[in-house]
Amino acid sequence: MTATQAVGLLKSGEATPLDFVDAAIARIEEVEPDINALPIRFFEEARAAAKAFPSQAHAGADRPGWLAGLPVVVKDYNDVGGQLTTYGSPIFAENRVEASDYTVETLEESGGIPMAKSNVPEIAGANTFNPVFGATRNPWDQRMTVGGSSGGSAAALAVGEAWLATGNDLGGSLRIPASYCGIVGLRPSVGRVPRGAGLPAFDPLWVEGPMARNVADTALMLDSLAHGHGRDPLSHPAPSVPFVEAVKAPKAPKRVAYTPDLNLSLVDPEVAETCRAGAMAFSAVGAGVDEACPDFSGGLEAFQTLRAILVASVRGDLLETDRDLVAPEIIWNIEKGQNITADEVLQAERARAAIFHKVAAFFETYDILACPTVAVPPYPVEQRFPTHIGDTELTTYIDWMFLTFVITLTGCPAISVPCGTTRSGLPVGLQLIGKPKGDFDLLSAAQLLETEMGLADQMPIRPRKS
Numbered sequence: 001m002t003a004t005q006a007v008g009l010l011k012s013g014e015a016t017p018l019d020f021v022d023a024a025i026a027r028i029e030e031v032e033p034d035i036n037a038l039p040i041r042f043f044e045e046a047r048a049a050a051k052a053f054p055s056q057a058h059a060g061a062d063r064p065g066w067l068a069g070l071p072v073v074v075k076d077y078n079d080v081g082g083q084l085t086t087y088g089s090p091i092f093a094e095n096r097v098e099a100s101d102y103t104v105e106t107l108e109e110s111g112g113i114p115m116a117k118s119n120v121p122e123i124a125g126a127n128t129f130n131p132v133f134g135a136t137r138n139p140w141d142q143r144m145t146v147g148g149s150s151g152g153s154a155a156a157l158a159v160g161e162a163w164l165a166t167g168n169d170l171g172g173s174l175r176i177p178a179s180y181c182g183i184v185g186l187r188p189s190v191g192r193v194p195r196g197a198g199l200p201a202f203d204p205l206w207v208e209g210p211m212a213r214n215v216a217d218t219a220l221m222l223d224s225l226a227h228g229h230g231r232d233p234l235s236h237p238a239p240s241v242p243f244v245e246a247v248k249a250p251k252a253p254k255r256v257a258y259t260p261d262l263n264l265s266l267v268d269p270e271v272a273e274t275c276r277a278g279a280m281a282f283s284a285v286g287a288g289v290d291e292a293c294p295d296f297s298g299g300l301e302a303f304q305t306l307r308a309i310l311v312a313s314v315r316g317d318l319l320e321t322d323r324d325l326v327a328p329e330i331i332w333n334i335e336k337g338q339n340i341t342a343d344e345v346l347q348a349e350r351a352r353a354a355i356f357h358k359v360a361a362f363f364e365t366y367d368i369l370a371c372p373t374v375a376v377p378p379y380p381v382e383q384r385f386p387t388h389i390g391d392t393e394l395t396t397y398i399d400w401m402f403l404t405f406v407i408t409l410t411g412c413p414a415i416s417v418p419c420g421t422t423r424s425g426l427p428v429g430l431q432l433i434g435k436p437k438g439d440f441d442l443l444s445a446a447q448l449l450e451t452e453m454g455l456a457d458q459m460p461i462r463p464r465k466s
Contacts (some may be wrong), residue, residue: 001163002163002213002214002216002217003067003070003163003164003212003213003217003220003221004216004217004220004244006020006070006163007066007067007068007070007220010067010068010069010070011061011066011068013055016050016053016069017049017050017051017053017068017069017070017071017113018047018050018051020050020069020070020071020163021043021046021047021050021071021113021115022047024071024115024161024162024163025043025115027159027160027161028041028116028156028161031159031160031161031462031463032161034137034139034142034463035136035137035138035139035142035155035159035463036119036133036134036135036136036137036152037118037119037136037146037151037152037153037155037156037159037161038073038116038117038118038119038152038156038161039076039117039119039132039133039134039152040076040083040084040086040116040117041115041116041117042080042082042083042114042115042116043115043116045082045083045115046071046113046114046115046116049113050069050071050113053069053111053113063110064223064238064242064243064244065110065220065221065222065223065224065225065226065238065242065243065244066110066111066224067107067110067111067112067164067220067221067224068111069111069113070111070112070113070163070164071112071113071114071115071162071163072107072112072113072114072115072162072163072164072165072166073114073115073116073117073118073152073153073156073157073161073162073164073165073166074104074107074114074116074117074118074165074166075117075118075120075149075150075152075153075165075166075167075168076088076117076118076119076120076152077120077149077168078100078101078103078104078117078166078168078196078208079097079099079100079101079104079196080097080100080104080114080117081097081098081099081100081104082096082097082098083096083097083114083117084096084097084117085097085117086130086132086133087120087122087123088119088120088121088122088123088130088131088132088133089122089123089130089131089132089325089326090131090132090325091318091322091325091326093132100114101195101196101197101198102194102195102196102197102229102231102232102235103166103168103193103194103195103196103208103225104166105229106193106194106224106225106227106229107166107224107225109227110223110224110225110227111224112164112224115162116156116161116162117152118150118151118152118153118155118156118165119133119136119151119152120148120149120150120151120152121148121149121151122326122327122330123315123326123327123330124149124170124311124315124330124333125148125149125327125329125330125385125397126147126148126149126171126172126173126176126385126398126401127145127147127148127151127381127383127384127385128145128146128147128148128149128151128152128155128177129145129381135381135382136151136152136155136381137155137381137463138155138180138181138378138381138426139155139158139159139181139461139462139463139464140158140181140182140378140425140426140427140461140464141378141424141425141426141464141465141466142381142463142464142465142466143380143381143465143466144180144378144379144380144381144426145180145378145379145380145381145383146177146180146181146378147176147177147179147180147181147374147378148173148176148177149168149170149173149177150165150166150167150168150169150173150174150177150178150185150211151177151180151181153165153166153167153177153211154167154177154178154180154181154183154185154211155177155181157181157183157211157212157213157459157460158181158182158183158213158459158460158461159460159461159462159463160459160460160461163212163213163217164210164211164212164217164220164221165210165211165212166208166209166210166211166225167185167208167209167210167211168195168206168207168208168209169185169187169206169207169208169209169404169408170205170206170307170310170405170408171303171307171398171401171404171405171408172187172373172374172401172403172404172405172408174186174187174207174209174211174416175187175373175374175404175414175415175416175429175431176373176374176401176404176416177211178211178373178416178429179373179374179416179418179427179428179429179431180374180377180378180426180427180429181427182418182421182427182429182455182458182459182461183211183212183213183418183459184211184212184213184214184215184217184218184415184416184417184418184446184450185209185210185211185218185415185416186209186210186211186218186222186413186414186415186416186439186443187207187209187404187407187408187413187414187415188207188208188209188210188222188226188413188439189207189411189412189413189436189437189438189439190204190207190234190411191232191234191235191236192207192209192222192225192226192235192236192413192439193207193208193209193222193225193226193235194208194225194227194228194229194231194232194235195207195208195232195234195235197231198314199314200310200313200314201232201233201234202233202234203310204234204411205306205307205310205408205409206310208225209222209225210222210224210225213456213459213460214450214456214459215247215415215417215443215446215447215450215456216244216247216447218415218443218446219243219244219246219247219443219447220243220244222243222439222443223238223242223243223244226238226239226243239440241440243439243440243443245440246440246441246443246444246447247443247444247447250443250444250445250447250448250451251441251444252282252285252286252287252445252448253282253287253367253368253441253445254287254288254367255287255288255289255290255365255366255367255368256279256282256287256288256289256290256366256367256368256369256370256445257289257290257291257292257293257362257366257368257369257370258275258276258279258280258289258290258291258292258369258370258371259291259292259293259369259370259371260272260275260276260371260372261371261372261375261403262293262296262299262371262402262403262406263293263295263296264296264299264300264402264406265300265375265389265399265402266375266389266390266392267372267375267376267389267403268375268376268377268389268390270377270422270423271372271374271375271376271377271422271428272372274372274419274420274421274422274428275370275371275372275373275419275428275430277419277420278370278417278419278420278428278430278449278453279370279419279430281419281449281452281453282368282370282445282448282449282452284452285448285452287367287368290366292362292366293362293369293371294355294358294359294361294362294369295355295358296355296358296406297351297354297355298347298350298351298354298355299351299355299402299406299409300399300402300406301347301348301351302347302348302349302351302352302355302409303348303405303406303408303409304336304396304398305340305344305345305347305348306348306352306409307333307337307398307405308333308334308336308337308340309337309340309345310337311330311333311334311337312333312334312335312336312337312338313337315330315334316334316337316338318334319331319334319335329384329385329397332396332397351409352409355406355409355410356409356410356411356436359410359412359436360435360436363435363436363438367434367435367441367445368432368433368434368442368445369432369433370430370431370432370433371403371430371431371433372403372428372429372430372431373403373404373416373428373429373430373431374400374401374403374404374429375389375400375401375402375403376389376400377422377424377426377428378426378427384397385397385398385400386399386400403431404431407431407433410433410436411436412433412434412435412436412438413433413434413437413438413439413442414431414432414433414434414442415431415432415434415442415443415446416429416430416431416432417429417430417432417446417449417450417453418430418450418453418455418456418458419449419453419455420453420455430449432445432446432449
């Protein structure tokens with residue numbers, strides 16, 4: 001059952017929140033040993049919240065994005081009141097928080113019932129393993145990674161442990177695991193979803209967003225999250241037209257641009273081939289599809305600089321107090337941020353501004369920019385991160401994520417939609433990028449692509465050994 005169908009039953013009174021909580025618990029207990037997606041579970045609290053949930057006559061029932069008591073999964077970088085937030089780090093393994101953060105608070109006010117927290121990489125990263133809970137395995141092939149950092153959320157959705165899950169995205173953490181697990185992950189526009197107080201208040205790189213098994217459910221969850229919050233200075237009010245309207249009567253984009261690599265680095269040929277076929281599906285709905293790309297020159301270096309500053313700002317104190325408990329790549333990233341020069345900051349800011357203006361001008365001609373979500377297909381779960389693309393050696397632990405992290409610099413909304421599989425049967429996602437603040441039209445285009453590709457019904461799956 002989709003989240004949209006589930007909420008329909010809850011609103012009509014044909015089912016109760018407790019029915020859905022119990023169904024989710026049963027599924028989690030059945031498949032969780034195979035994938036390790038939800039290591040933090042608070043079932044009895046969720047049952048209690050479900051029993052106490054008001055009827056559909058509650059004042060919020062007509063609110064866009066009203067979830068009517070649907071249980072949801074929350075990523076372990078977000079706070080749920082009374083529960084652990086570990087960030088996948090032994091430093092925070094016993095960190096129990098008093099209150100939900102602004103993202104989860106908004107979700108709860110929209111009628112969502114948190115029932116479990118999803119596994120994450122340690123502090124930051126894109127392979128979901130950590131020393132506290134171990135590795136999350138890909139449901140399509142348990143030998144492979146789910147990506148990250150929202151990897152537990154993506155895997156939980158793929159196997160039907162939940163209908164909706166939260167994620168967040170700095171360099172691709174909503175989009176990469178969506179691609180690797182065959183689901184949908186949306187990085188909304190900056191400020192669309194309120195964020196917690198643990199992040200720099202004016203940082204435009206880190207966003208919160210929805211994950212689901214199809215585009216319509218993603219739009220529903222975005223409506224549940226997209227509200228202004230007085231303590232997040234970048235957040236803004238919900239739109240006048242709900243995002244679910246974008247998928248009810250989607251409008252075809254007039255012109256779509258496809259690029260296999262953003263003209264920046266290498267992409268696995270099989271991934272590029274699969275994504276090109278996915279982008280060409282837009283021609284079946286009347287869109288013109290060209291191979292074109294704006295100029296992202298300087299984007300690789302700019303993101304590395306700005307990410308390092310953010311990581312050092314948020315977690316730099318750990319090197320003073322618990323250095324021996326921090327992963328080596330996180331130490332590297334923190335120290336990079338602590339040692340960046342003023343000239344490097346100025347160069348990164350100039351590059352980011354130039355890229356944004358070039359992208360904005362590009363969208364005066366094109367409605368959607370399409371490219372692969374990830375440069376490589378899912379890799380072995382024991383591998384910390386890819387070190388090569390083809391015969392080319394990569395220099396840092398995030399080089400292989402360039403297709404998503406360069407888009408982060410623009411602030412534009414971006415969504416990963418399933419577009420096929422590799423010859424070995426692993427999912428491949430197509431990343432669609434919309435105009436600045438163009439979340440509505442982006443969801444509309446994604447809905448059309450999903451319908452044309454016909455892949456949404458493949459979810460959920462049972463975990464597979466290979």
